[in-house]
Amino acid sequence: MNTCPKCSYEIKGDDNYCSRCGQRSVSFDVITMTNNGVDEKQFRAIPQIQPAHSNRRLFNFVIDLVVVNILIRAAIVLTGFYGYINGYWLEYDVYVLDLVVIAGYYLTCEFFFGRTVAKLITRTRVVSSDGGKSTLKQIAIRTVVRLVPFEIFSFFGTYPVGWHDKWSGTRVV
Secondary structure, X not given: OEEOOOOOOEEXXXXXXXXXXXXXXXXEEXXXXXXXXXXXXXEEEOOOOOOOOHHHHHHXXXXXXXXXXXXXXXXXXXXXXXXXXXXXXXXXXXXXXXXXXXXXXXXXXXXXHOOOHHHHHHOOOEEEOOOOOOOHHHHHHXXXXXXXXXXXXXXXXXXXXXXXXXXXXXXXX
């Protein structure tokens, strides 16, 4: 069982972050080296990363919401999906177009650049929970989890990590 080095709260399971204050628990890589037939263990500290403040996360959400809506409107105009054809509402076709635009936006921006337009403005970026570059699998999971109903409410707590961060093993810093 790990305890938080900042507030001494118990960190449960495999999570490397304190759910109370957001501090990363101190972890070490154990390296075994052989020196003249004798195994020596060396410890290397894993760098700590500090997640972005909840205010920045809120600004990211609002700015990305505006950008995605602009992209959806542009896609509707470019594809000719105006919602009505011969008097029939094409509700499901527009939903599919929305999903394609949303997935394309987040997958492309976060995988190739590590940030969306909003993260560029707020000077934040997406990283793996160990501080390295996120993988395509992690970004794909982040994108799919964003579509979970009530996912936005997962941020209501003292620690600004939503389900799309936790379930994908990523953080916004």
